[in-house]
Structure formats: structure tokens, C-alpha cells
Amino acid sequence: MNSVERTDVLVVGTGFGGAIAAYHLAAGGAKVVMLERGPWLSSGEFEHDYKLGSSYTRIFDFVVGDGMSVLGGNCVGGGSVVYFAAMPRAPRFVFERRGSIHRRMWPAAIDRDTLEPWYDRVEESIPITKQGWDDVSYAGGLWAAACRHAGRTANPVPAAVDTSTCVNCNWMMAGCRFDAKQSLLLNYLPAALAHGAEIRPLHEVQSISRNADGDYRVHYTRVHDEDYRQTEGTGTIDAKVIVLAAGAAATPVILQRSEPALGPMPHGVGRYFSGNGERLNTAVLNEDRVREVLGLDRGDGLGYAANQIGKGPTVANWDRLDGSLPEYSRYSLEQLYFPPGLGTILALAEDGSWFGPRKKEMLERWQSWLIIFQMIEDDNEGVFGPPPARGNADRLSQQMLGVGRLTYKPTANTLGAWAMADAECKDILERDGLATVTPWTNDLVGAYTVHPLASCRIGDDPHTSALDDRHEVRGHPGIFVTDGSAVPGALTVNPAMTISALAERAIPGIVAAARERGVEVTYGAPAPDGSTSGRRGAAHLVPALMRK
Amino acid sequence: MAPQTPDDHEHRTTTLEAFADTIIPGEKRSAGDRAVAGVSRxxxxxQAGAIELLEWDATGIxxxxxxxxxxxxxxxxxYAAEHGIPTGDGVPPFVSLPYEDRAAMVRWLTAPGHPEKALWVSLALFCNMAYDSAAHMSTVDALAAGHPGxxxxGIAPPDADGLWRFRAWSYGRPLADVHPATTESGSPA
Structure with a gap:
């Protein structure tokens, strides 16, 4: 068959960046096709099971690099299906960061004030709960009490979780069985489908080429639905506009692989990767001291012993999110849950060992673990090497585990910030014999992040940013990037809210580019549920974004 | 590759068992158990099923x-030659090493800069997963069977339908002052 499949807009990836773009463009009248590398599961298929091959390993990817490993979503809905749903806005100082380029990293057009209306649009589209103390898990409450005991504040974290239906099972990384987590499967994606967008799962985009008429051709491989190491044929789709949102560990790889066909890519493609400054510490609590020092009691004789119970992060310490402090000394310390499987091997026992008898003793106290998640300001040190044969990794296991091409050598700034945050965790949690605290080792799989960012970032300087401030790839008109790759650097908080706000802000420019290419599409859809106050709030910013 | 003899396979198994036991040690299965060093109760x-997991091709290894x-x-x-440790008593060299020497070898093989590090880390990862998540069997079945890891x-059992729900999850009271610069919707200012 020689017929060429065509669409107006081809969206690569179905996470925050892809779903938001697909919804608005489809609602505006464009024909939209979304290609997703992973499978398409619905809530009834999300299992509470660690067995290889369950939803936990089907929808989740762990890509090992040199000095940095990346955990991310691999399914329709992307990160929103596997994430912990923390949705804070980024603090004001973040937008003024200078980072490794020693001048403002963010485009002049964006600061907290100008992003606020776009945050509001997201908050209207994805129901976000300002959690109360009744919603806070035992782990979060313990962290709050320890912070107070150490003279610090602590905040319940806003989250895209319906706390009235949440059962605190802590299986969020396997997908939410109870539809309590407000993933994109419940808002932007069904709205995009209702407007005619198509989603094709198990389609892994490899590269983009350009046709003689100026349209783009997207080349994909079909992936086996159980063993992702196997492929089942290839195909192409032509489109006038491409929206890349494959995730910050995959989007730059697609562009790198497209370079022979499309011509040179901007310097920033595959450079300036940030792991959002992430690092974990494990505290093993002394249950007696939890009761004696903090006065905590679950009412059943237990002080804590509740590592398994909850809904990911519920409380964060934000005392260091202070714009008057120097860069690389500002960070948040967030209580987190990490499931077994990948969540124990990197934890260090008191004697510094990651395996052996002492480690086993530490595991015996697993219910008394409290995991603290640091988000510091890193130095955008990550660089992607030449792409692998397909996708963004050489897959080792049938699912989940692969070896990618990312290299990350932390600078003294990053190491210093981690050391400062480690010391503060220790200071707070070892006070009065509450716990023993050790950081996770970076010696086995390098550092690790669940929030890859900045590998194809927006900015004003063509040398240090792959995208202009409208998210268009420099030198490649009609190709846009709307995922975490576009965020210029570490945010010191969970990034989903900011990724989403930037994607919302990018839409008017994408609509304008599509119209220039003859696509009949308009901007101005309401929120997926029909609400319109967010649209009203951002309306004054739209005309400037639609002008090139 | 030459066909495997039963002895080869048995040696492979005891060697991998000795490696798995180095990662998460257990007690000897019998008085004559050489693979398990017996440094932990x-x-x-x-015992958690490391060999079963490693031998499942879903792992990729x-x-x-x-x-x-x-x-x-x-x-x-x-290593044994260098440290003057006698081997050759009918078990593979790694199995003949005492636990502390096995552990020293694992530290060396997984240290930053070792050329084979990634391979040994992946082997260790699956040994650890056999224990901490029973990745070779359904979690509900593993718990019902008394899976040692x-x-x-102390993983709590699920409800009768195999799903976890916790009826009590919160201390239910304010436990700290919130940061003074918090917005109305709960974000940092």
C-alpha cells in the first residue's frame, strides 16, 4: 500500500506535554494523532503487584545512564499515571536562576507572575487538592512533627489526588486503581479523544524527516505489547506540525536521530539536562523515640511503623526556598514513599553498606523507614551521547530496565547542595535519637531522578537553549517541544505543575504555527470539563504568544 | 557453546546462590549448605527465590x-590465589570463599570505575528484588506463602480482593506551622 497517512498535528507522547497540546489542538479543530511508546491501560488494569509483567513494570521505565538514571512513565498518560501527583507551583526565585550559564536561564518573557495564569489553567483542568492535616499520611505527619521539633515549618503538599476516594494504598507508581489520582486519563486525554484526537499506543517514534512540500514525516516502530525488546514493524505519518513530548530522557534522542534528515540541531538539544537536583535519604525511625520525643501515637500502640501507608509525598519542608539565599543553597525536603523493587537497593545501612547482613537488618525495619526527597538546584550537567539503535535505551529486561546514553557528572555546585541537604536531613531527624539517616548511594547507578528536565530547553540565547520562548525548535519551524525537556532547569519542587503550565502557555504559539501551515485551527478551548475562568484569566497573554 | 552437563548447571546454580546470599544473606538450608554462608538468621x-527470578527470561539476564x-x-x-585462600574442595571458587571475602569481591566488582560494574550491579539488583519485592511471583501469593523478604x-496483607486499602492513615492533627510564604492554594510563594 502506497497511501501516505496524513494528519495536521502529530503529537509524540501522551504525558503532560502531549496531552495538553493534543486536547487544545483537537478542540480547536485540528486533526491530531498521538503516538505513545507504552501501552494503554485503564484503571481496572492497574494492579497491586510487584511481579515483573504486572502494570508496575509495564507502565514504568528505568533507564540507566552514566552517572544518572531516569525513572519515568511509559504508557498512555505518561508521567501522570505513575507519578505521586504533587503539584506545587515553582517558587518565584526559580525563574531568576542563572545556573551554569551565569545569566538568567529563563526567557525574559517568563517569570512567576506571567506564568501564574497558566498555572491557573492547569489547576482548573486537573483537580488539585490543597491537602489538610487529615489527609496527611503518618509518614507526612512524622516529617512535619520532626520539622517542628527542629524549629522548622512544614507544609502539606498540594496534590492531584481526590482525597475522598483515596485509600492510601501507596501503589501510585503502578497506576491508581481507584481513580483517586487525577491522572491525564481522567481529564485532558478523554477530552482530546472527544474532540477527535487519536491515541496509538505501543508506537515508538524514532525520527523525523522533512518532505519536499515542507511537511514533516514521523517514523515509528511498533512495539510488542509484553516484551518491549521486540518490535512488530514500522510506519510513517506525515504532519504539518510536530509536538514532541516524549519526556526529557527521550525527546532529545528523537531530535538527535533526526539530524541527518533534518539538518543540524541547535546546540541545546541533548545538553543542559537536569535531574531536578533530586536525591533521597532514608531515615530509620526509633519507634520509642517517635512516641517520647514527638508525642506521636497511631492510637493502636504504634508510634509510626507506617512506611507502607499513604499517597506518596504529603508534607514538605520549604524553609530553604528563600530567594535571598545564594543559588545552590535553596532546596526543598519532601517526605516521599518509594516502593520496594527499586526503592531499597540504593539505601545505605548505618555501616555504609548497600548489601549484606546490616542491610538486611535495615530492611527488617522497613515499616519504620521515612524517605526524604531532596530537590536542590543542580547545574544542568547532563549530556546525551549518540542515540541507541532504537528508542532512548538498549532494553535489558522485557519491560522497565534499559541502558541509555545520558552522562551526568555532578559539579561542585551540585555536590555541595546535596551535601548541605543531607546534613539538614540528618540534623532534623537524628535530633534526640529519633532516627538514623543515610543518603542513597550514587555509586551503583549514578544519581537518579524521577523528574528529568531541560534536555531541550526554552531560552533567549540560541547557544544555550534548543527552543525559543514559544517552544519551537530553533531552525526547525513547525517542530515544538512541550514536555519536561523544555523547562530550563531544576525547580526545587516537583515539576509536573510547571511542565503543564508551560505546555498550556505554548499552545497559542503552536496554534499560530499550524494556521500558518494551512491548518484550520483556533485557540481558545475551555478546561476539559468546560470551565472557563482559567481561559479568561490567561486571555490577555494570548495575542503576544500568537505573534512570532 | 558446548552442551551443559548437569555438573556445570549445578555449579552455576551454587555460584549464583552464593552471589545472591552475599547481597541478602540468609541461614543455611542444611548442615552441608555451601552456597549459603549462613551469616544471617x-x-x-x-530462600526468597533469587535463582527462580534470575532464570526467568523476563529479566533480560x-x-x-x-x-x-x-x-x-x-x-x-x-582473589583466592592473591589472598592465599585455599580452594578446590569440590565447589566453585566463589562458593569456597568465606562470606567476608565474597562481600569484598562484590564491593570490588561494583565499585565506580570497575569495567564490569554495570553487569554485577544488574545481577545484584535482581537478587535484591527477589527478596524485597518477590518480582518472580504475584505479591499476594508471595505474602500468602510466607515469602521471607x-x-x-512487615508488608501488611491486602484485602480479600488482593488490593491494599488502609482505613487509618493519618495522625489527623496539625503537626507543624506552615511556611509563612504559602499561597492560598498551598504552593510556595
Whole structure:
């Protein structure tokens, strides 16, 4: 068959960046096709099971690099299906960061004030709960009490979780069985489908080429639905506009692989990767001291012993999110849950060992673990090497585990910030014999992040940013990037809210580019549920974004 | 490759068991158990099913297990020679090493800069997963069967439908002052 499949807009990836773009463009009248590398599961298929091959390993990817490993979503809905749903806005100082380029990293057009209306649009589209103390898990409450005991504040974290239906099972990384987590499967994606967008799962985009008429051709491989190491044929789709949102560990790889066909890519493609400054510490609590020092009691004789119970992060310490402090000394310390499987091997026992008898003793106290998640300001040190044969990794296991091409050598700034945050965790949690605290080792799989960012970032300087401030790839008109790759650097908080706000802000420019290419599409859809106050709030910013 | 003899397979298994037991040690299964060093009470990675997991091709490392075992024994023979430790008592060299020497070898093989580090880390990862998540079997079945890792970690059992729900989850009271610069919707200012 020689017929060429065509669409107006081809969206690569179905996470925050892809779903938001697909919804608005489809609602505006464009024909939209979304290609997703992973499978398409619905809530009834999300299992509470660690067995290889369950939803936990089907929808989740762990890509090992040199000095940095990346955990991310691999399914329709992307990160929103596997994430912990923390949705804070980024603090004001973040937008003024200078980072490794020693001048403002963010485009002049964006600061907290100008992003606020776009945050509001997201908050209207994805129901976000300002959690109360009744919603806070035992782990979060313990962290709050320890912070107070150490003279610090602590905040319940806003989250895209319906706390009235949440059962605190802590299986969020396997997908939410109870539809309590407000993933994109419940808002932007069904709205995009209702407007005619198509989603094709198990389609892994490899590269983009350009046709003689100026349209783009997207080349994909079909992936086996159980063993992702196997492929089942290839195909192409032509489109006038491409929206890349494959995730910050995959989007730059697609562009790198497209370079022979499309011509040179901007310097920033595959450079300036940030792991959002992430690092974990494990505290093993002394249950007696939890009761004696903090006065905590679950009412059943237990002080804590509740590592398994909850809904990911519920409380964060934000005392260091202070714009008057120097860069690389500002960070948040967030209580987190990490499931077994990948969540124990990197934890260090008191004697510094990651395996052996002492480690086993530490595991015996697993219910008394409290995991603290640091988000510091890193130095955008990550660089992607030449792409692998397909996708963004050489897959080792049938699912989940692969070896990618990312290299990350932390600078003294990053190491210093981690050391400062480690010391503060220790200071707070070892006070009065509450716990023993050790950081996770970076010696086995390098550092690790669940929030890859900045590998194809927006900015004003063509040398240090792959995208202009409208998210268009420099030198490649009609190709846009709307995922975490576009965020210029570490945010010191969970990034989903900011990724989403930037994607919302990018839409008017994408609509304008599509119209220039003859696509009949308009901007101005309401929120997926029909609400319109967010649209009203951002309306004054739209005309400037639609002008090139 | 030459066909495997039963002895080869048995040596491979005891070698991999000795590696798994180094990662999460357990108690000897019998008085004559050589693979398990017996430096810890209760089940370790071996009893948790490490060999079953490693031999499941879903992991992606099954095809390399012969090479893993052979390489481990090569390294162990060199290590033993260097440290004057006698080997050759009918078990593979790695198995003949005392626990502390097995552990020293694992530290060396997984240290930053070791050329084979990624391979040994992946082997260790699956040994650890056999214990901490029973990745070779359904979690509900593993708990019902008294899986040593999940049991020792105190994983609470699920509801009758195999799903976890916790009826009590919160201390239910304010436990700290919130940051003074918090917005109406709960974000940092």
C-alpha cells in the first residue's frame, strides 16, 4: 500500500506535554494523532503487584545512564499515571536562576507572575487538592512533627489526588486503581479523544524527516505489547506540525536521530539536562523515640511503623526556598514513599553498606523507614551521547530496565547542595535519637531522578537553549517541544505543575504555527470539563504568544 | 557453546546462590549448605527465590547467567590465589570463599570505575528484588506463602480482593506551622 497517512498535528507522547497540546489542538479543530511508546491501560488494569509483567513494570521505565538514571512513565498518560501527583507551583526565585550559564536561564518573557495564569489553567483542568492535616499520611505527619521539633515549618503538599476516594494504598507508581489520582486519563486525554484526537499506543517514534512540500514525516516502530525488546514493524505519518513530548530522557534522542534528515540541531538539544537536583535519604525511625520525643501515637500502640501507608509525598519542608539565599543553597525536603523493587537497593545501612547482613537488618525495619526527597538546584550537567539503535535505551529486561546514553557528572555546585541537604536531613531527624539517616548511594547507578528536565530547553540565547520562548525548535519551524525537556532547569519542587503550565502557555504559539501551515485551527478551548475562568484569566497573554 | 552437563548447571546454580546470599544473606538450608554462608538468621535472597527470578527470561539476564557464574569464579580464583585462600574442595571458587571475602569481591566488582560494574550491579539488583519485592511471583501469593523478604519487611496483607486499602492513615492533627510564604492554594510563594 502506497497511501501516505496524513494528519495536521502529530503529537509524540501522551504525558503532560502531549496531552495538553493534543486536547487544545483537537478542540480547536485540528486533526491530531498521538503516538505513545507504552501501552494503554485503564484503571481496572492497574494492579497491586510487584511481579515483573504486572502494570508496575509495564507502565514504568528505568533507564540507566552514566552517572544518572531516569525513572519515568511509559504508557498512555505518561508521567501522570505513575507519578505521586504533587503539584506545587515553582517558587518565584526559580525563574531568576542563572545556573551554569551565569545569566538568567529563563526567557525574559517568563517569570512567576506571567506564568501564574497558566498555572491557573492547569489547576482548573486537573483537580488539585490543597491537602489538610487529615489527609496527611503518618509518614507526612512524622516529617512535619520532626520539622517542628527542629524549629522548622512544614507544609502539606498540594496534590492531584481526590482525597475522598483515596485509600492510601501507596501503589501510585503502578497506576491508581481507584481513580483517586487525577491522572491525564481522567481529564485532558478523554477530552482530546472527544474532540477527535487519536491515541496509538505501543508506537515508538524514532525520527523525523522533512518532505519536499515542507511537511514533516514521523517514523515509528511498533512495539510488542509484553516484551518491549521486540518490535512488530514500522510506519510513517506525515504532519504539518510536530509536538514532541516524549519526556526529557527521550525527546532529545528523537531530535538527535533526526539530524541527518533534518539538518543540524541547535546546540541545546541533548545538553543542559537536569535531574531536578533530586536525591533521597532514608531515615530509620526509633519507634520509642517517635512516641517520647514527638508525642506521636497511631492510637493502636504504634508510634509510626507506617512506611507502607499513604499517597506518596504529603508534607514538605520549604524553609530553604528563600530567594535571598545564594543559588545552590535553596532546596526543598519532601517526605516521599518509594516502593520496594527499586526503592531499597540504593539505601545505605548505618555501616555504609548497600548489601549484606546490616542491610538486611535495615530492611527488617522497613515499616519504620521515612524517605526524604531532596530537590536542590543542580547545574544542568547532563549530556546525551549518540542515540541507541532504537528508542532512548538498549532494553535489558522485557519491560522497565534499559541502558541509555545520558552522562551526568555532578559539579561542585551540585555536590555541595546535596551535601548541605543531607546534613539538614540528618540534623532534623537524628535530633534526640529519633532516627538514623543515610543518603542513597550514587555509586551503583549514578544519581537518579524521577523528574528529568531541560534536555531541550526554552531560552533567549540560541547557544544555550534548543527552543525559543514559544517552544519551537530553533531552525526547525513547525517542530515544538512541550514536555519536561523544555523547562530550563531544576525547580526545587516537583515539576509536573510547571511542565503543564508551560505546555498550556505554548499552545497559542503552536496554534499560530499550524494556521500558518494551512491548518484550520483556533485557540481558545475551555478546561476539559468546560470551565472557563482559567481561559479568561490567561486571555490577555494570548495575542503576544500568537505573534512570532 | 558446548552442551551443559548437569555438573556445570549445578555449579552455576551454587555460584549464583552464593552471589545472591552475599547481597541478602540468609541461614543455611542444611548442615552441608555451601552456597549459603549462613551469616544471617532467617531466609535471604536465595530462600526468597533469587535463582527462580534470575532464570526467568523476563529479566533480560538469563542468557548471561553461564557467563556471570564463570566470570565470578574466575575472579574468585584470582582473589583466592592473591589472598592465599585455599580452594578446590569440590565447589566453585566463589562458593569456597568465606562470606567476608565474597562481600569484598562484590564491593570490588561494583565499585565506580570497575569495567564490569554495570553487569554485577544488574545481577545484584535482581537478587535484591527477589527478596524485597518477590518480582518472580504475584505479591499476594508471595505474602500468602510466607515469602521471607516480604514477611520480614512487615508488608501488611491486602484485602480479600488482593488490593491494599488502609482505613487509618493519618495522625489527623496539625503537626507543624506552615511556611509563612504559602499561597492560598498551598504552593510556595
Amino acid at each position: 532467617g531466609g535471604g535472597a536465595v 538469563t542468557g548471561g547467567l553461564d557467563d556471570f557464574a564463570a566470570a565470578l569464579n574466575r575472579h574468585a580464583a584470582a 516480604l514477611t520480614s519487611m
